[in-house]
Amino acid sequence: MYLKLLSEKQIKKMMRESENQITRLTESADSGIFNERVLVLVFESMKWDIHTLCITASVNCKLHALAKRILWRELCLYRAPRMMSTLTEGSSNKRIIGGWQALAKLLFFCGGCEPTRYFKLARSSPGHFVKSSRFSKTSGQSFLTKKCRGDVLYVSDPCEHQTGDKNDDVGIYRGVFRSFMKSRTREILIRKRVDFEVGVRCPYCGARVWSMTAAQLIPRKTAARRLGSSDDALEYFVCLNGHMHGTCWLVHLSSDEDDDVDDDEDERSEEDDDGDDFTDSDDGSSPNQCSKKR
Numbered sequence: 001m002y003l004k005l006l007s008e009k010q011i012k013k014m015m016r017e018s019e020n021q022i023t024r025l026t027e028s029a030d031s032g033i034f035n036e037r038v039l040v041l042v043f044e045s046m047k048w049d050i051h052t053l054c055i056t057a058s059v060n061c062k063l064h065a066l067a068k069r070i071l072w073r074e075l076c077l078y079r080a081p082r083m084m085s086t087l088t089e090g091s092s093n094k095r096i097i098g099g100w101q102a103l104a105k106l107l108f109f110c111g112g113c114e115p116t117r118y119f120k121l122a123r124s125s126p127g128h129f130v131k132s133s134r135f136s137k138t139s140g141q142s143f144l145t146k147k148c149r150g151d152v153l154y155v156s157d158p159c160e161h162q163t164g165d166k167n168d169d170v171g172i173y174r175g176v177f178r179s180f181m182k183s184r185t186r187e188i189l190i191r192k193r194v195d196f197e198v199g200v201r202c203p204y205c206g207a208r209v210w211s212m213t214a215a216q217l218i219p220r221k222t223a224a225r226r227l228g229s230s231d232d233a234l235e236y237f238v239c240l241n242g243h244m245h246g247t248c249w250l251v252h253l254s255s256d257e258d259d260d261v262d263d264d265e266d267e268r269s270e271e272d273d274d275g276d277d278f279t280d281s282d283d284g285s286s287p288n289q290c291s292k293k294r
Protein backbone atom coordinates (compact mmCIF):
# COMPACT_ATOMS: atom_id res chain seq x y z
CA MET A 1 0.00 0.00 0.00
CA TYR A 2 2.75 2.36 1.03
CA LEU A 3 4.65 1.70 -2.17
CA LYS A 4 1.61 2.63 -4.18
CA LEU A 5 1.67 6.07 -2.56
CA LEU A 6 5.20 6.69 -3.81
CA SER A 7 6.00 7.86 -7.29
CA GLU A 8 8.19 5.71 -9.53
CA LYS A 9 10.93 8.33 -9.20
CA GLN A 10 10.87 8.12 -5.40
CA ILE A 11 11.06 4.30 -5.47
CA LYS A 12 14.07 4.40 -7.81
CA LYS A 13 15.77 6.90 -5.50
CA MET A 14 15.19 4.64 -2.48
CA MET A 15 16.59 1.63 -4.34
CA ARG A 16 19.69 3.57 -5.35
CA GLU A 17 20.26 4.62 -1.73
CA SER A 18 19.82 1.09 -0.50
CA GLU A 19 22.27 -0.22 -3.10
CA ASN A 20 24.81 2.37 -2.00
CA GLN A 21 24.36 1.30 1.60
CA ILE A 22 24.96 -2.35 0.69
CA THR A 23 28.07 -1.40 -1.29
CA ARG A 24 29.40 0.63 1.64
CA LEU A 25 28.72 -2.29 4.01
CA THR A 26 30.48 -4.77 1.72
CA GLU A 27 33.48 -2.48 1.37
CA SER A 28 33.80 -1.92 5.08
CA ALA A 29 33.38 -5.63 5.75
CA ASP A 30 36.51 -6.59 3.83
CA SER A 31 38.46 -3.37 3.87
CA GLY A 32 39.86 -3.89 7.40
CA ILE A 33 42.61 -6.16 6.18
CA PHE A 34 43.23 -3.90 3.19
CA ASN A 35 43.24 -0.74 5.27
CA GLU A 36 46.85 0.37 5.24
CA ARG A 37 46.77 2.02 8.64
CA VAL A 38 45.12 -0.99 10.28
CA LEU A 39 47.63 -3.39 8.72
CA VAL A 40 50.58 -1.28 9.79
CA LEU A 41 49.24 -1.22 13.37
CA VAL A 42 48.69 -4.99 13.36
CA PHE A 43 52.24 -5.62 12.16
CA GLU A 44 53.64 -3.11 14.61
CA SER A 45 51.99 -5.07 17.42
CA MET A 46 53.78 -8.17 16.09
CA LYS A 47 57.10 -6.32 15.86
CA TRP A 48 57.01 -6.82 12.09
CA ASP A 49 57.34 -10.58 12.14
CA ILE A 50 58.90 -11.58 8.81
CA HIS A 51 57.11 -14.95 8.56
CA THR A 52 53.66 -13.42 9.04
CA LEU A 53 54.46 -10.79 6.45
CA CYS A 54 55.61 -13.47 3.96
CA ILE A 55 52.32 -15.31 4.45
CA THR A 56 50.24 -12.10 4.24
CA ALA A 57 51.93 -11.04 1.01
CA SER A 58 51.15 -14.38 -0.59
CA VAL A 59 47.40 -14.40 0.24
CA ASN A 60 46.24 -12.56 -2.89
CA CYS A 61 47.28 -9.96 -5.46
CA LYS A 62 45.86 -7.04 -3.46
CA LEU A 63 47.86 -7.87 -0.33
CA HIS A 64 50.92 -8.66 -2.42
CA ALA A 65 50.71 -5.19 -3.97
CA LEU A 66 50.11 -3.56 -0.59
CA ALA A 67 53.13 -5.30 0.90
CA LYS A 68 55.21 -4.24 -2.08
CA ARG A 69 54.10 -0.61 -1.78
CA ILE A 70 54.23 -0.19 2.02
CA LEU A 71 54.79 -3.22 4.27
CA TRP A 72 58.29 -4.36 3.23
CA ARG A 73 59.55 -0.80 3.64
CA GLU A 74 57.94 -0.45 7.07
CA LEU A 75 59.45 -3.77 8.16
CA CYS A 76 62.96 -2.65 7.15
CA LEU A 77 62.56 0.73 8.87
CA TYR A 78 61.28 -0.89 12.06
CA ARG A 79 63.74 -3.78 12.30
CA ALA A 80 66.95 -1.99 11.22
CA PRO A 81 66.35 1.75 11.74
CA ARG A 82 69.94 3.01 11.81
CA MET A 83 71.02 1.00 8.80
CA MET A 84 67.93 2.14 6.84
CA SER A 85 68.53 5.75 7.80
CA THR A 86 72.04 5.50 6.31
CA LEU A 87 70.92 3.60 3.21
CA THR A 88 68.14 6.10 2.49
CA GLU A 89 70.24 9.10 3.55
CA GLY A 90 67.59 10.02 6.10
CA SER A 91 64.60 9.98 3.79
CA SER A 92 62.29 7.05 4.59
CA ASN A 93 60.24 7.62 1.42
CA LYS A 94 63.28 7.29 -0.78
CA ARG A 95 63.21 4.61 -3.45
CA ILE A 96 65.64 1.79 -2.80
CA ILE A 97 67.20 0.24 -5.87
CA GLY A 98 66.21 -3.40 -6.07
CA GLY A 99 63.16 -2.64 -3.91
CA TRP A 100 62.30 -2.92 -0.23
CA GLN A 101 61.18 -6.52 -0.63
CA ALA A 102 64.64 -7.67 -1.70
CA LEU A 103 66.21 -5.63 1.09
CA ALA A 104 63.88 -7.24 3.67
CA LYS A 105 64.90 -10.65 2.39
CA LEU A 106 68.57 -9.69 2.64
CA LEU A 107 68.09 -8.70 6.30
CA PHE A 108 66.46 -12.00 7.29
CA PHE A 109 67.64 -14.66 4.89
CA CYS A 110 71.01 -16.35 4.51
CA GLY A 111 71.16 -17.35 0.84
CA GLY A 112 73.14 -20.59 1.32
CA CYS A 113 75.91 -21.42 -1.14
CA GLU A 114 76.68 -23.27 -4.32
CA PRO A 115 80.01 -24.09 -5.98
CA THR A 116 81.16 -21.26 -8.25
CA ARG A 117 84.06 -20.54 -10.62
CA TYR A 118 86.42 -19.32 -7.90
CA PHE A 119 84.96 -21.11 -4.89
CA LYS A 120 84.91 -24.87 -5.19
CA LEU A 121 82.53 -26.87 -3.03
CA ALA A 122 81.69 -30.57 -3.02
CA ARG A 123 78.01 -29.74 -2.59
CA SER A 124 75.71 -26.82 -2.13
CA SER A 125 74.15 -25.72 1.14
CA PRO A 126 70.54 -24.46 1.27
CA GLY A 127 69.47 -20.98 2.33
CA HIS A 128 67.45 -20.37 5.47
CA PHE A 129 65.88 -17.70 7.64
CA VAL A 130 68.23 -16.28 10.26
CA LYS A 131 67.31 -15.70 13.88
CA SER A 132 69.55 -12.69 14.23
CA SER A 133 72.02 -10.80 12.10
CA ARG A 134 74.45 -8.01 12.57
CA PHE A 135 75.23 -5.66 9.71
CA SER A 136 78.05 -3.17 9.93
CA LYS A 137 79.35 -0.56 7.54
CA THR A 138 82.76 -0.54 9.24
CA SER A 139 82.88 -4.22 8.43
CA GLY A 140 81.88 -3.34 4.87
CA GLN A 141 84.99 -1.18 4.44
CA SER A 142 87.11 -4.35 4.78
CA PHE A 143 85.52 -5.64 1.58
CA LEU A 144 86.30 -2.54 -0.50
CA THR A 145 89.63 -1.87 -2.21
CA LYS A 146 91.38 1.38 -1.31
CA LYS A 147 90.03 3.31 -4.27
CA CYS A 148 86.45 2.29 -3.40
CA ARG A 149 86.54 3.11 0.32
CA GLY A 150 84.38 6.19 -0.21
CA ASP A 151 81.47 3.82 -0.89
CA VAL A 152 79.13 2.76 1.90
CA LEU A 153 78.67 -1.01 2.13
CA TYR A 154 76.94 -2.90 4.95
CA VAL A 155 78.08 -6.50 5.46
CA SER A 156 76.77 -9.14 7.87
CA ASP A 157 78.83 -11.44 10.03
CA PRO A 158 79.37 -14.81 8.35
CA CYS A 159 76.78 -17.53 8.95
CA GLU A 160 78.50 -20.87 9.56
CA HIS A 161 77.49 -23.85 7.45
CA GLN A 162 78.93 -27.29 8.08
CA THR A 163 79.92 -29.00 4.88
CA GLY A 164 80.33 -32.43 6.43
CA ASP A 165 83.33 -33.50 4.38
CA LYS A 166 85.98 -31.11 5.74
CA ASN A 167 87.00 -29.77 9.11
CA ASP A 168 86.49 -26.21 7.94
CA ASP A 169 83.04 -24.66 7.77
CA VAL A 170 81.79 -22.41 5.01
CA GLY A 171 81.00 -18.86 6.09
CA ILE A 172 78.18 -17.20 4.17
CA TYR A 173 77.75 -13.44 4.34
CA ARG A 174 75.65 -10.82 2.64
CA GLY A 175 75.48 -7.08 2.30
CA VAL A 176 74.18 -4.03 0.51
CA PHE A 177 75.65 -0.83 -0.93
CA ARG A 178 74.18 2.60 -0.36
CA SER A 179 73.27 4.32 -3.66
CA PHE A 180 75.02 1.66 -5.71
CA MET A 181 74.28 3.48 -9.00
CA LYS A 182 76.52 6.34 -7.87
CA SER A 183 79.21 4.17 -6.25
CA ARG A 184 82.86 4.02 -7.21
CA THR A 185 82.66 0.21 -7.18
CA ARG A 186 80.03 0.20 -9.92
CA GLU A 187 81.91 2.84 -11.88
CA ILE A 188 85.05 0.65 -11.89
CA LEU A 189 83.10 -2.51 -12.78
CA ILE A 190 81.58 -0.69 -15.77
CA ARG A 191 84.85 0.97 -16.79
CA LYS A 192 86.76 -2.32 -16.66
CA ARG A 193 83.96 -3.95 -18.63
CA VAL A 194 83.81 -6.88 -16.23
CA ASP A 195 81.48 -9.58 -17.57
CA PHE A 196 78.51 -10.79 -15.55
CA GLU A 197 79.15 -14.15 -13.89
CA VAL A 198 77.56 -16.98 -15.84
CA GLY A 199 75.10 -19.11 -13.87
CA VAL A 200 75.02 -16.94 -10.74
CA ARG A 201 72.11 -14.68 -9.82
CA CYS A 202 71.49 -12.45 -6.83
CA PRO A 203 69.63 -14.52 -4.19
CA TYR A 204 67.74 -11.38 -3.14
CA CYS A 205 66.53 -9.71 -6.33
CA GLY A 206 67.39 -12.23 -9.04
CA ALA A 207 69.56 -9.75 -10.99
CA ARG A 208 72.84 -10.61 -12.72
CA VAL A 209 76.02 -10.37 -10.66
CA TRP A 210 79.68 -9.49 -11.04
CA SER A 211 82.31 -11.74 -9.45
CA MET A 212 84.56 -9.48 -7.40
CA THR A 213 87.38 -12.02 -7.81
CA ALA A 214 87.11 -11.75 -11.61
CA ALA A 215 86.96 -7.95 -11.26
CA GLN A 216 90.07 -8.02 -9.02
CA LEU A 217 88.25 -5.83 -6.54
CA ILE A 218 88.70 -7.93 -3.38
CA PRO A 219 91.15 -6.63 -0.77
CA ARG A 220 91.96 -10.18 0.28
CA LYS A 221 93.88 -9.46 3.47
CA THR A 222 91.34 -7.18 5.12
CA ALA A 223 88.33 -9.19 3.94
CA ALA A 224 89.85 -12.49 5.12
CA ARG A 225 90.79 -11.01 8.48
CA ARG A 226 87.28 -9.67 8.96
CA LEU A 227 85.73 -13.04 8.13
CA GLY A 228 88.21 -15.26 9.98
CA SER A 229 89.27 -16.87 6.74
CA SER A 230 92.49 -17.22 4.76
CA ASP A 231 93.36 -14.82 1.90
CA ASP A 232 92.70 -17.16 -0.98
CA ALA A 233 89.59 -18.81 0.44
CA LEU A 234 86.84 -16.30 -0.23
CA GLU A 235 84.67 -14.99 -3.02
CA TYR A 236 81.83 -12.53 -3.26
CA PHE A 237 79.45 -11.18 -5.84
CA VAL A 238 77.73 -7.85 -6.29
CA CYS A 239 74.47 -7.61 -8.26
CA LEU A 240 73.21 -4.86 -10.55
CA ASN A 241 71.19 -3.46 -7.65
CA GLY A 242 74.09 -3.35 -5.20
CA HIS A 243 73.32 -6.47 -3.12
CA MET A 244 76.38 -8.45 -2.14
CA HIS A 245 76.63 -12.15 -1.26
CA GLY A 246 79.69 -14.24 -0.63
CA THR A 247 81.34 -17.33 0.78
CA CYS A 248 84.59 -18.15 2.57
CA TRP A 249 86.28 -21.05 4.32
CA LEU A 250 86.28 -20.32 8.02
CA VAL A 251 89.55 -21.14 9.74
CA HIS A 252 89.30 -22.95 13.07
CA LEU A 253 91.54 -21.17 15.50
CA SER A 254 94.13 -23.13 17.42
CA SER A 255 95.00 -22.13 20.99
CA ASP A 256 98.14 -20.32 19.65
CA GLU A 257 95.87 -17.91 17.83
CA ASP A 258 93.76 -16.89 20.80
CA ASP A 259 95.51 -13.50 20.91
CA ASP A 260 94.12 -12.71 17.46
CA VAL A 261 90.60 -13.35 18.71
CA ASP A 262 91.04 -10.73 21.41
CA ASP A 263 92.21 -8.17 18.84
CA ASP A 264 89.18 -8.85 16.72
CA GLU A 265 86.80 -8.54 19.65
CA ASP A 266 88.17 -5.05 20.35
CA GLU A 267 87.44 -3.99 16.79
CA ARG A 268 83.96 -5.41 16.92
CA SER A 269 83.02 -3.53 20.05
CA GLU A 270 84.18 -0.28 18.47
CA GLU A 271 81.74 -0.82 15.66
CA ASP A 272 78.66 -1.16 17.76
CA ASP A 273 77.37 2.26 16.83
CA ASP A 274 77.38 1.88 13.09
CA GLY A 275 75.31 -1.21 12.50
CA ASP A 276 72.02 -2.76 13.38
CA ASP A 277 71.48 -5.86 15.47
CA PHE A 278 68.12 -7.42 15.29
CA THR A 279 66.66 -10.72 16.33
CA ASP A 280 64.13 -12.66 14.41
CA SER A 281 61.58 -13.94 16.87
CA ASP A 282 60.34 -17.08 15.15
CA ASP A 283 62.22 -20.02 13.72
CA GLY A 284 59.32 -22.22 12.75
CA SER A 285 59.03 -21.48 9.04
CA SER A 286 60.73 -23.20 6.17
CA PRO A 287 63.02 -21.22 3.85
CA ASN A 288 60.58 -21.88 1.03
CA GLN A 289 58.19 -19.39 2.54
CA CYS A 290 60.58 -16.63 1.74
CA SER A 291 60.47 -17.42 -1.94
CA LYS A 292 56.79 -16.49 -1.85
CA LYS A 293 57.70 -12.86 -1.51
CA ARG A 294 59.93 -12.79 -4.53
Ligand SMILES: [Zn+2]
Nearest residue numbers: 110112159172
Ligand atom coordinates in the same frame (compact mmCIF):
# COMPACT_ATOMS: atom_id res chain seq x y z
ZN1 LIG B 1 73.38 -19.58 6.72
Ligand SMILES: [Zn+2]
Nearest residue numbers: 202205239243
Ligand atom coordinates in the same frame (compact mmCIF):
# COMPACT_ATOMS: atom_id res chain seq x y z
ZN1 LIG C 1 70.27 -8.17 -5.93
